[in-house]
Amino acid sequence: xxxxxxxxxxxxxxxxxxxxxxxxxxxxxxxxxxxxxxxxxxxxxxxxxxxxxxxxxxxxxxxxxxxxxxxxxxxxxxxxxxxxxxxxxxxxxxxxxxxxxxxxxxxxxxxxxxxxxxxxxxxxxxxxxxxxxxxxxxxxxxxxxxxxxxxxxxxxxxxxxxxxxxxxxxxxxxxxxxxxxxxxxxxxxxxxxxxxxxxxxxxxxxxxxxxxxxxxxxxxxxxxxxxxxxxxxxxxxxxxxxx
Amino acid sequence: xxxxxxxxxxxxxxxxxxxxxxxxxxxxxxxxxxxxxxxxxxxxxxxxxxxxxxxxxxxxxxxxxxxxxxxxxxxxxxxxxxxxxxxxxxxxxxxxxxxxxxxxxxxxxxxxxxxxxxxxxxxxxxxxxxxxxxxxxxxxxxxxxxxxxxxxxxxxxxxxxxxxxxxxxxxxxxxxxxxxxxxxxxxxxxxxxxxxxxxxxxxxxxxxxxxxxxxxxxxxxxxx
Ligand SMILES: Nc1ncnc2c1ncn2[C@@H]1O[C@H](COP(=O)(O)OP(=O)(O)OP(=O)(O)O)[C@@H](O)[C@H]1O
Ligand SMILES: [Mg+2]
Numbered sequence: 171x172x173x174x175x176x177x178x179x180x181x182x183x184x185x186x187x188x189x190x191x192x193x194x195x196x197x198x199x200x201x202x203x204x205x206x207x208x209x210x211x212x213x214x215x216x217x218x219x220x221x222x223x224x225x226x227x228x229x230x231x232x233x234x235x236x237x238x239x240x241x242x243x244x245x246x247x248x249x250x251x252x253x254x255x256x257x258x259x260x261x262x263x264x265x266x267x268x269x270x271x272x273x274x275x276x277x278x279x280x281x282x283x284x285x286x287x288x289x290x291x292x293x294x295x296x297x298x299x300x301x302x303x304x305x306x307x308x309x310x311x312x313x314x315x316x317x318x319x320x321x322x323x324x325x326x327x328x329x330x331x332x333x334x335x336x337x338x339x340x341x342x343x344x345x346x347x348x349x350x351x352x353x354x355x356x357x358x359x360x361x362x363x364x365x366x367x368x369x370x371x372x373x374x375x376x377x378x379x380x381x382x383x384x385x386x387x388x389x390x391x392x393x394x395x396x397x398x399x400x401x402x403x404x405x406x407x408x409x410x411x412x413x
Numbered sequence: 414x415x416x417x418x419x420x421x422x423x424x425x426x427x428x429x430x431x432x433x434x435x436x437x438x439x440x441x442x443x444x445x446x447x448x449x450x451x452x453x454x455x456x457x458x459x460x461x462x463x464x465x466x467x468x469x470x471x472x473x474x475x476x477x478x479x480x481x482x483x484x485x486x487x488x489x490x491x492x493x494x495x496x497x498x499x500x501x502x503x504x505x506x507x508x509x510x511x512x513x514x515x516x517x518x519x520x521x522x523x524x525x526x527x528x529x530x531x532x533x534x535x536x537x538x539x540x541x542x543x544x545x546x547x548x549x550x551x552x553x554x555x556x557x558x559x560x561x562x563x564x565x566x567x568x569x570x571x572x573x574x575x576x577x578x579x580x581x582x583x584x585x586x587x588x589x590x591x592x593x594x595x596x597x598x599x600x601x602x603x604x605x606x607x608x609x610x611x612x613x614x615x616x617x618x619x620x621x622x623x624x625x626x627x628x629x630x631x632x633x634x635x636x637x
Contacts, residue, residue, distance in 0.1 A: 218541050249543040256541075260534035264556040274542035277552055326542060 171196040171361060172217075172251070172330060177226035177237070179212050179385075186212050187223065188385040194330065197359040201372035201393070204382035205408060210365040211257075213382075214332040217363070218252050219245045250278070253323035255333040259315040261307040267294060267318045268303040271325045279326075293321045297351055313344025317351055324355065331355070333364040369413060373397055381405045422604050425595060429608060432591040437616070439505060439587065440574040443512035447573070448566070450513065451520035456550055458521070459528050469521070476518035482579055485511040489583045504583035512576060516569055523565045527558035560631050567624045571617050578613075588612060 177190040186209045194200065202210050215221045216237070217228070223237045228248065235244045261270050268290045275286035294300045297317045307315050316336055323331050336352060337345045349371050356362060356375040366372050372379060372393065379396040381389045381404070389402040397413075400406050454473065457465045476484065489507035493499040531554050539549035559566075581590035588609060596605035 220537055220541060246543050246545075249541060252541075254538075254541040256534060256538065258534055260538040262535065262538060262553050263532075264553065264560075273552070274544075277548050278543040322542070 171231075173229040174217070175227045175229065177213070177216060177223050179209070179216055179221060179223045186385050187216065190226070190385075190387060192380075192387065194361060194363065196329070197361055198377050199356045199359075199361070199375055200363050200378045200380060201376035202363065202365045202380045202382055203367070203369070203372060203408070203412075204380075204388075208382045209385040210382055211334050214254070214334050214363060214365060217248070217330070218254050218332055219248055220254075250326070251328055252330045252332050253326050253328035255316075255319050255323050255331065255336055257335045258339050259307070259312070259319045261315055261318055261322070263307055266304050266306055267299060267310065267321075270307070270318055271321045274322070274326050289325060290321075293324055296324075297321050311344060312340045313347045316340065316344070316348045320348070320351055320355065324360075329361055331360055331362040331364075333362060333366075335365050335367065338367060367412065369397065369409075381408065383408070418601055418604050421599065421601055422608050425605060425608050426612075428595065429588060429591055429612060432586065432588045433612065433616070435505075435585075436574065436577050436588040439509055439512070439577045439580065439585075440570065443509050443516065443573050443577075444570050446509070446513040447517040447520055447569075450517035451524050452555065454517065454521035455524035455528055458525050460546055473518040473521055476515050477522075481511065481515050481576055482582065484515055485579055485583060504580060504585040507583055508577065508580035508585055512573055515576075516573055520566060520569055523562050523569075524558060527562035528554050530561055531557045563631060564624060564628055567620065567627070571620055574616060574620075575613060 172194045174190055174192040174194075177187055177192075178185060179187040190213060202213070204210055212221060216223045216226075219240070222240075226237045228235045228237065230247070230251065235248065240248070261267075262273060265273060268287060271290035271293055272283070272286035275281040275289060276283055281289075291300065291303060294303050297320065299314060299317060299321070302310060302314060302318075307318070310318065320333075320336070323333075333352065337348050340348060345368075349368065352364070353371070353375055364372075364376075376393050378390060379393050380387050381396065381400070381402070383404050389396065389400055389405045391400075396405065397409065400409065454469045457469050485508060488511050489502070489504060493502065528550075535553055535557065536549065539553045544552070577587055578589035580587050581593055584590075586594065592605050592609040596602050599605065
């Protein structure tokens with residue numbers, strides 16, 4: 171569905187992503203694990219054009235986008251095809267839960283407010299927050315905010331959901347409800363790329379696990395393989411530390 | 414010290430109050446135009462639009478760096494000598510233009526600072542769902558910046574109201590101009606100008622009250 175070719179991102183002369191190649195198939199759920207500062211977030215951010223990579227291309231349904239020469243229309247297309255769930259939720263502070271979910275439908279996709287709000291209410295029921303439709307983010311718990319964040323990503327029916335450490339900013343008490351919701355999203359075969367430190371969760375939902383270190387994909391494979399008998403020494407030593 | 418002529422003061426009050434609508438009208442129109450212009454300048458500066466950014470910077474520097482009175486004279490007496498089509502401009506319009514430009518320069522800086530103060534995550538979330546820069550400004554950043562900038566902007570409105578008194582130097586008979594004429598007839602300068610002062614003071618105090626109300630409302634609505 172989306173192929174990433176030779177993706178390179180450099181900060182201050184230091185490569186943070188060094189020629190990432192990755193094919194993402196429709197319906198595939200990919201977990202990315204790896205030590206801090208290895209470019210996991212950067213990879214997701216590049217796919218959403220929150221960062222402009224120095225080199226590489228994205229191939230969408232056979233059409234290629236050169237990241238350096240991407241036109242505004244191609245950047246927008248990429249953003250519409252991907253939906254970001256942020257570590258710190260990043261809900262619009264001036265909008266209610268319902269408005270947060272409907273915002274993209276109204277402003278970007280030009281839907282009528284009524285239909286967008288209907289869709290938002292449907293999602294709010296689905297994520298168990300129907301009673302919080304009119305609440306502003308500041309009055310929601312971290313777990314509730316992140317669920318709205320996931321709802322916002324669901325609303326856009328994007329092909330690829332990019333989820334960056336969805337629970338690492340949460341108080342422990344809210345982690346489960348967020349992981350449960352994401353598990354349901356994954357079970358609906360939403361294509362997703364999810365960076366997480368929750369290994370049990372990764373094992374449960376992922377079709378494929380990528381281990382990243384130093385801006386490269388060091389090793390990848392099905393979770394059974396990666397978590398039990400990884401080939402690479404670096405994967406092994408990382409897993410020994412976190413498991 | 415002689416006694417104050419209280420009868421004169423009481424009689425003067427209704428006469429002067431008739432000019433309050435003009436004062437408030439000029440101030441309100443200037444405020445609205447200045448807000449629009451300042452938002453535009455702030456966006457140009459935040460997004461760093463090439464050329465326009467530099468031009469805006471010079472504009473802001475000029476209008477903050479020179480006295481309002483000088484600017485008003487420049488518009489009313491000076492510019493018509495260069496551009497003949499401006500000779501028709503009346504004192505009220507010249508005052509509104511001057512106040513608008515002058516205060517838009519100050520307000521642009523407050524709005525710019527407020528936009529830059531909005532958490533970076535709000536920009537990223539807006540961009541990530543595919544919003545254009547304009548949409549992001551209008552729907553996400555400006556509303557949040559407005560909340561932060563509101564108290565300062567209301568202070569500028571208070572400043573504008575007081576500054577409309579300078580319009581009398583352009584021959585406009587607003588509150589100050591009317592007082593000037595009354596005083597010239599009665600020679601009771603102290604009585605006249607203390608009444609004018611009290612009227613301005615009362616207006617500003619009521620605004621300060623409204624300001625507190627608005628601030629309370631805003632901080633309750635969306636608290637972050
Ligand atoms: N805007 C930036 N400017 C400069 N360097 C940056 C910037 N963003 C990230 N980096 C650097 O790029 C490297 C990769 O960062 P990234 O956030 O992608 O890592 P990560 O794998 O997501 O780490 P973590 O698990 O801590 O979230 C880090 O060394 C980081 O310091
Ligand atoms: Mg990260």
